[in-house]
Amino acid sequence: MKKWQEEGYPARLQDSLGDGVVRCRLSPRNCRIRPGQHGFCMVRANRDGQLVSLNYGRSVHATEETIETEAVFHYEPGARILSMGNIGCMLNCDYCHNWKTSQARFVADSDVFYYTPQEVVDIAVRHGIKVISWTYNDPVVWHEFVTETAALAQARGIVNLYKSAFFISEKAVEELIPVIDIFSVSIKSMDPKYYRKITKGWIEPVLAATEQVYRSGKHLEVSTLMVTDLSDGEDSARDMARFVGERLGPEVPTHFVRFHPDYKMTNTTRTPVDRLERAREIALDMGLDHVYLGNVYDTDSANTWCRRCGELQITRYGLNARRPGLTAEGTCANCGTDARIRRIPGAVPERPTTPGLPSSIRHETAGFDWQGDVRAVHIRVRNDAAETRSVYHRRLVTDGAHTDWTRIDLRGGESYRFIAAQSLPGETGVVVAVPPDCTSSLHQVFDRAHFPTTDADAGTVNADVTPLPLYVRPIR
Ligand code: SF4
Known part of the structure; x- marks a missing residue:
């Protein structure tokens, strides 16, 4: 079987440091890599003094899902998306539920599929899918493949969604903004100590990159995983709401997401739902406009109501959405208020x-x-x-x-x-x-x-x- 890490593709965002050593500037880690070695993510390596991407075109199987899968509730609810995930990550969170692909050392060659940018776009076009989602492990470490494919997709009228933990450099975000339409940022916690200990990253670049996207005017939603007894307290909710309300804007949809035991954190339980509901109440009381629960099925807290008249606009159950109170123009069917739901331009085909x-x-x-x-x-x-x-x-x-x-x-x-x-x-x-x-x-x-x-x-x-x-x- 083909070995996925055999071939390298020229990487962007690199500095030559002399003596064949290179620095990668894709994520804030700024790995300094000697010839024959690789960076923290294990998918960018120094080959003969040049930084290369080892995962260009290497992917998990392309998968059709719905946009709700990506914690995106205010862009074409219910839309079918083509999810593309790859190999590696610039973080190593103790609870990662995609650890089998995000941590390159665990990846089996049999789990790897090979795509060209054109093939990805062709799949989306053939199946009438109008959104490509760069997701799962983390798209940051797939930068060259993502930006090249997203540009091709855009030219075919396809929207690009970027779901990420966003531990990323300012320069890389600059390169994403022209080709990405929707950003779904997972802020792991507002506690710097938690970031260092649990994710092996640090918080400041994540917040700065999220603000950079907000200033660009691109569609942005943020989410945070409420880990049982670690980050599911009321202070976590307050800190998150403060960041969104003060450094972004209260209109940014915010998701409190239920955790399940996984990877190195199996000796615990799922987040109690009442703690998630409490987090939502706090964020709403602090002035956020749209606050949702994620990974919780039987709750009204995943629905959208009109901010003005209180009419139910969108109902959600799990990964599906229905739009009983929303007009085709994205306004409230009862009072006409803008529901702040962005729509995919043009017709969106459905399966027969x-x-x-x-x-x-x-x-x-x-x-x-x-x-x-x-x-x-x-x-x-x-x-x-x-x-x-x-x-x-x-x-x-x-x-x-x-x-x-x-x-x-x-x-x-x-x-x-x-x-x-x-x-x-x-x-x-x-x-x-x-x-x-x-x-x-x-x-x-x-x-x-x-x-x-x-x-x-x-x-x-x-x-x-x-x-x-x-x-x-x-x-x-
Ligand atoms: S993407 Fe980040 S972790 Fe990977 S080599 Fe570059 S700086 Fe290091």
């Missing part, structure tokens, strides 16, 4: 649906019942035929009812991955139907922006709140 499967082909079905905190799965389907094939999926409801089938067309030889998530309280699971010359697999998704590398058949641990594989601490 059908009440029944075509009778001419016998489809194989596979299903998944929502269990514990697992309310979403990635479905991977590969069309082994030379001609186009259609695969279908539908959601099941408690009383034996179901939705119509949603159809996805795959061209000959195509491998495709998409998310199916519980979208209403009464839904019990999902079924996928594939023709005999296609193969499929299911992968349990734990919370948003999670890229599972393990098949659903492998099961889960810790009462369905910690995904596999489990991190095993090396013996020293």
Whole structure:
């Protein structure tokens, strides 16, 4: 099998320090790298005195999801996105739920897929997707591939979304702003000591880069992970609300996100929901306009109400959204107030649906019942035929009812991955139907922006709140 880190691609943002040593200026770490060595992220290396990117075009499988997956609630609610994640990270958070891909030493060659910029754009165009999301591990360490592909996508009328922990240099942000339309920044905490200890980064550049984006006028939403007993207290909520209200603006949507045990932090529990609800109350009391909970299903605190008349505009359940009180122009259907919801320019295509499967082909079905905190799965389907094939999926409801089938067309030889998530309280699971010359697999998704590398058949641990594989601490 091909080794993902064999070839290097010329990296930008580097200084030559003499004697073949280079400095990388992509993240605030400013790694000083000798020939033959690599930086902290392990995906930028010094090859013969030149800084190269080792992950250019190396990705996890491209995956269709919804924009809510990325903690973006005020840009085209419910939009389908094409999520692209890569390998490596400039941080190493103790709770990372994508540690299997963010920490390059754990990446298996079998988890790596190869794309050119044009291929990424072609996938989005072929599937009628209008947003490409640079996400999962962290797009900062994929800078050259992201900026080149995003520019190509823009030229095709596709919007780019950047979901990041944003430990990034000012110069790199300058290069992103022209090609990225939506920024979703995950601020891990407002406590400098927490940043150093838990993320191995430091807070000041993250806040500065977030302000830089805010000043640019690009769409910005911020989120913070409330880790049980570490960062889920009232002071955390106050500090976050103060930063957003004073250094950004009260109109910036702010998300308090529920944590699940993972990576080096499995000996703990999920964040109690009442602490998240309290954090939201505090932020609203301090004057923020739009405050939401993330990774919490049965709550009204993920919905959007009109600031003026209080009418319900958007309902959200998990990773899905409906727009009962929003006009096509993005105003309140009741009083006409601007709902501050940005829209994708032009038409946004939807997948075709059908009440029944075509009778001419016998489809194989596979299903998944929502269990514990697992309310979403990635479905991977590969069309082994030379001609186009259609695969279908539908959601099941408690009383034996179901939705119509949603159809996805795959061209000959195509491998495709998409998310199916519980979208209403009464839904019990999902079924996928594939023709005999296609193969499929299911992968349990734990919370948003999670890229599972393990098949659903492998099961889960810790009462369905910690995904596999489990991190095993090396013996020293
Ligand atoms: S991206 Fe950051 S961590 Fe990686 S080599 Fe550059 S400065 Fe170091």
